[in-house]
Amino acid sequence: KNEVEQSPQNLTAQEGEFITINCSYSVGISALHWLQQHPGGGIVSLFMLSSGKKKHGRLIATINIQEKHSSLHITASHPRDSAVYICAVPRTTGNQFYFGTGTSLTVIP
């Protein structure tokens, strides 16, 4: 059973397209994290959000706590956005995370 589900698993987009990656979770959470894993493997934290919406540059993350769903949007996508995007939620006890399997995004010039 996956506590965190992401969709799609793979996504190919043309440069400039608006992209949406979805994350659904089945556990109660205090916050949800969106992470970006670069082709070389390194992980960067993009957002941590517990309600509403956050924006950073061309990236927008939203969360609906009642529906246990979050989305990551990328506006005006660019080839450098190509990466794996991972949704992660902390367990209610302790410091562990449940990780999604990731969405592999490729943006074609």
Place this chain on the structure above:
Amino acid sequence: EPEVTQTPSHQVTQMGQEVILRCVPISNHLYFYWYRQILGQKVEFLVSFYNNEISEKSEIFDDQFSVERPDGSNFTLKIRSTKLEDSAMYFCASKQMGRGGVETQYFGPGTRLLVL
């Protein structure tokens, strides 16, 4: 901007050998973590460390694994006798505040370990 660093970036070792993966967390952070990601799979939690002791560990973190904060800056993961299935990317992370907070964990760039 402060960042978590890890060394080495890549390590190749023979099965049965001991490896030590090193991490330098962000200096004012209090909680430290190791995660691993086997190629093509999800990131998995290994262990968390606070106040010079393990605060949590997963079932993956068996007796072959140990962690240490030997000085005020380094945080190490030791695998005593590596197995083929230990081949993975190992990520260190650190966090400033304590449990229950919604603060962000900062990840290092990872060490890619290959066991032959």
